[in-house]
Amino acid sequence: MGSPDRIRNVAKRVARWKRNGNQVVVVVSAMSGETNRLIALAKDVSPQPDERELDVMISTGEQVTIALLAMALKDIGVSAKSYTGSQVKVLTDSTFTKARILDIDGQNIQRDLDDDTVVIVAGFQGVDASGNITTLGRGGSDTSGVALAAALKADECQIYTDVDGVYTTDPRIVPEARKLDRITFEEMLEMASLGSKVLQIRSVEFAGKYKVKLRVLSSFEEEGQETMGTLITLEEDTTMEQPIISGIAFNRDEAKLTVLGVPDHPGIAYQILGPVADANIDIDMIIQNVGHDGTTDFSFTVNRNDFVRTKALLEDQIKPHVGARAVSGDNKICKVSAVGVGMRSHPGVASKMFRILAEEGINIQMISTSEIKISVVVDEKYLELAVRVLHRAFELDQAT
Amino acid sequence: MGSPDRIRNVAKRVARWKRNGNQVVVVVSAMSGETNRLIALAKDVSPQPDERELDVMISTGEQVTIALLAMALKDIGVSAKSYTGSQVKVLTDSTFTKARILDIDGQNIQRDLDDDTVVIVAGFQGVDASGNITTLGRGGSDTSGVALAAALKADECQIYTDVDGVYTTDPRIVPEARKLDRITFEEMLEMASLGSKVLQIRSVEFAGKYKVKLRVLSSFEEEGQETMGTLITLEEDTTMEQPIISGIAFNRDEAKLTVLGVPDHPGIAYQILGPVADANIDIDMIIQNVGHDGTTDFSFTVNRNDFVRTKALLEDQIKPHVGARAVSGDNKICKVSAVGVGMRSHPGVASKMFRILAEEGINIQMISTSEIKISVVVDEKYLELAVRVLHRAFELDQAT
Numbered sequence: 088m089g090s091p092d093r094i095r096n097v098a099k100r101v102a103r104w105k106r107n108g109n110q111v112v113v114v115v116s117a118m119s120g121e122t123n124r125l126i127a128l129a130k131d132v133s134p135q136p137d138e139r140e141l142d143v144m145i146s147t148g149e150q151v152t153i154a155l156l157a158m159a160l161k162d163i164g165v166s167a168k169s170y171t172g173s174q175v176k177v178l179t180d181s182t183f184t185k186a187r188i189l190d191i192d193g194q195n196i197q198r199d200l201d202d203d204t205v206v207i208v209a210g211f212q213g214v215d216a217s218g219n220i221t222t223l224g225r226g227g228s229d230t231s232g233v234a235l236a237a238a239l240k241a242d243e244c245q246i247y248t249d250v251d252g253v254y255t256t257d258p259r260i261v262p263e264a265r266k267l268d269r270i271t272f273e274e275m276l277e278m279a280s281l282g283s284k285v286l287q288i289r290s291v292e293f294a295g296k297y298k299v300k301l302r303v304l305s306s307f308e309e310e311g312q313e314t315m316g317t318l319i320t321l322e323e324d325t326t327m328e329q330p331i332i333s334g335i336a337f338n339r340d341e342a343k344l345t346v347l348g349v350p351d352h353p354g355i356a357y358q359i360l361g362p363v364a365d366a367n368i369d370i371d372m373i374i375q376n377v378g379h380d381g382t383t384d385f386s387f388t389v390n391r392n393d394f395v396r397t398k399a400l401l402e403d404q405i406k407p408h409v410g411a412r413a414v415s416g417d418n419k420i421c422k423v424s425a426v427g428v429g430m431r432s433h434p435g436v437a438s439k440m441f442r443i444l445a446e447e448g449i450n451i452q453m454i455s456t457s458e459i460k461i462s463v464v465v466d467e468k469y470l471e472l473a474v475r476v477l478h479r480a481f482e483l484d485q486a487t
Numbered sequence: 488m489g490s491p492d493r494i495r496n497v498a499k500r501v502a503r504w505k506r507n508g509n510q511v512v513v514v515v516s517a518m519s520g521e522t523n524r525l526i527a528l529a530k531d532v533s534p535q536p537d538e539r540e541l542d543v544m545i546s547t548g549e550q551v552t553i554a555l556l557a558m559a560l561k562d563i564g565v566s567a568k569s570y571t572g573s574q575v576k577v578l579t580d581s582t583f584t585k586a587r588i589l590d591i592d593g594q595n596i597q598r599d600l601d602d603d604t605v606v607i608v609a610g611f612q613g614v615d616a617s618g619n620i621t622t623l624g625r626g627g628s629d630t631s632g633v634a635l636a637a638a639l640k641a642d643e644c645q646i647y648t649d650v651d652g653v654y655t656t657d658p659r660i661v662p663e664a665r666k667l668d669r670i671t672f673e674e675m676l677e678m679a680s681l682g683s684k685v686l687q688i689r690s691v692e693f694a695g696k697y698k699v700k701l702r703v704l705s706s707f708e709e710e711g712q713e714t715m716g717t718l719i720t721l722e723e724d725t726t727m728e729q730p731i732i733s734g735i736a737f738n739r740d741e742a743k744l745t746v747l748g749v750p751d752h753p754g755i756a757y758q759i760l761g762p763v764a765d766a767n768i769d770i771d772m773i774i775q776n777v778g779h780d781g782t783t784d785f786s787f788t789v790n791r792n793d794f795v796r797t798k799a800l801l802e803d804q805i806k807p808h809v810g811a812r813a814v815s816g817d818n819k820i821c822k823v824s825a826v827g828v829g830m831r832s833h834p835g836v837a838s839k840m841f842r843i844l845a846e847e848g849i850n851i852q853m854i855s856t857s858e859i860k861i862s863v864v865v866d867e868k869y870l871e872l873a874v875r876v877l878h879r880a881f882e883l884d885q886a887t
Contacts, residue, residue: 091531125551131491133558143569144554147547151525154544158533169543174618218574
């Protein structure tokens with residue numbers, strides 16, 4: 088939700104969905120910049136604003152947009168009614184600024200829908216059992232939308248973003264990247280967590296859990312030019328032949344650290360990673376090789392911003408404590424991953440991936456795998472090359 | 488509520504009231520300019536915004552300030568909690584943008600007060616029986632404060648304004664004007680309706696009806712320099728000797744119109760004023776003299792902005808319809824009034840007023856009286872002179 092112009096455009100698009108015979112619930116976020124403006128105002132009054140009161144304040148951002156969109160819809164002859172989170176009500180726990188949704192009462196909304204009215208709900212907010220206003224934290228509006236879709240048993244939850252769908256990889260790196268018509272929740276989770284920031288992971292998890300069909304669409308497409316975006320579904324829904332690999336994801340915000348010559352005995356992982364977690368440093372990949380001579384090497388990756396702090400922690404506290412031989416690190420690395428549910432039934436994906444990288448002379452520094460994903464850490468200078476050759480080798484540039 | 492600085496100052500002042508052993512409920516308005524900003528934004532999206540949705544939007548102005556004030560109080564060690572109108576709840580009818588308060592549930596607030604917490608309530612807003620957000624219209628925050636004071640049986644309702652109390656007249660015209668320590672509700676109503684715009688009439692009426700002691704105070708006074716403002720009480724509360732006249736009020740926004748030679752028969756007032764009211768023109772004074780020769784002259788005053796429109800209406804429609812001889816008008820007039828409950832028991836106030844004006848050569852064009860007020864219409868060039876000589880003649884510059 089950007090400007091008044093943008094709001095009128097959204098109204099037109101909602102009106103078309105309505106006129107095509109759909110019952111429509113719209114979940115909106117605040118106008119761009121509004122939440123940050125409110126937080127800045129709060130910090131101007133109080134350096135560390137009380138979180139209950141911060142939620143009272145920042146929830147007004149969405150309260151303004153629901154009213155504006157309802158006005159715009161009525162102006163073009165569509166019956167519409169706005170709801171705050173508390174009016175719905177979206178019941179949450181009392182963890183202010185990052186509350187979790189506990190329950191949604193869909194009764195009032197359903198009555199309005201049956202009455203041929205478009206319902207507009209403030210995303211990102213709810214109300215706790217005592218009537219306090221809460222907000223859901225990052226990605227909260229997407230989560231509100233998915234939760235409402237689940238509560239109302241909606242046919243589909245459409246999430247309007249600034250991209251027109253989920254791509255096989257970043258088109259800025261591989262111009263041949265294709266938009267996927269559909270992708271499974273699991274693949275989407277892997278793609279999202281690997282740096283393809285289309286949707287907040289939390290809303291995808293939520294949609295997967297409650298079996299809500301999600302569709303990623305662009306909010307910028309012109310009237311008559313709209314595409315159907317990407318549908319995120321349960322794997323069971325897909326009747327087509329699965330491609331082996333759905334996409335190549337990557338993340339350049341990584342740094343790796345290795346503790347060398349660690350005594351290979353039980354509890355060593357906790358002795359190393361416990362203090363790192365206690366320092367509020369998020370850990371991504373973790374790799375421990377089989378040991379020899381009673382010692383092993385222990386590697387992990389962190390966000391690049393935490394590199395210096397983590398290295399100091401390892402050298403000053405952890406190395407002497409666990410009796411390691413040395414600590415090494417590298418913050419010029421990146422992670423490249425191939426993601427696809429198809430690899431479950433197609434062995435040989437990993438070896439193909441390693442062969443392709445080897446043919447280009449790209450050295451693999453770390454490897455980590457899951458059921459539907461293979462990730463490698465390589466020198467960051469190879470990022471674009473690795474993504475391009477993998478995208479081509481797995482035929483992601485070919486229509487399915 | 489102006490800036491963050493201002494909010495911190497209010498917090499300090501509230502903290503002192505609290506530390507002096509009071510249970511404190513604070514009703515706040517939006518930050519200056521915020522309500523207008525929101526209305527402009529609404530009109531940018533929709534030329535005639537839907538009123539239900541407009542209330543959803545503009546109620547966010549107060550929602551932001553309650554949170555900011557609660558934060559600021561907590562920062563200086565005072566337990567505080569904010570409430571929106573709907574959280575209180577302030578039950579209103581469903582007349583969006585100008586709702587009337589029906590009931591206030593003081594239970595939650597009382598529990599917090601007993602728990603040693605300062606309660607901060609969003610003024611100007613409420614919630615109807617269906618859970619829709621409503622706003623109270625002009626002067627709504629003052630009305631919210633009075634209504635809450637009544638519901639909670641508060642000792643006193645203090646209204647912080649940009650003046651430090653109610654004066655015997657406007658100090659910009661009469662430098663000797665004195666601040667009144669107390670004034671009755673009836674006098675305050677006459678003063679307010681006559682143009683001394685300290686409080687919204689509606690909140691004074693409300694306070695009178697529910698016997699809430701109101702105190703007008705300045706929100707700009709520095710710490711340690713605060714005065715006690717003006718207490719507005721029921722007449723029965725005052726034990727002191729009443730002054731005969733409490734103040735000289737005036738209004739320069741008036742214009743007068745006269746329909747001359749109107750047939751003097753029943754229903755003529757309605758025939759003249761009915762069409763004026765239908766055109767949404769507010770009428771102030773109305774004067775009809777006894778007739779002679781079967782005709783009479785009929786005069787009334789309107790806001791100066793409505794003068795041209797009203798004159799045209801009288802000439803084009805009303806004059807031919809009622810068979811009047813002529814229509815005359817003057818928009819260079821003003822109204823000056825002496826107000827005081829004491830005149831009930833002191834005859835001769837009117838004749839003294841007329842004598843004083845006559846001594847200055849000020850011609851009186853119209854006279855209107857009530858139980859506690861005498862108003863005269865004079866040429867606007869005499870406004871300052873009339874106010875000064877009356878102020879002195881009724882000894883309003885002398886301490887009681």
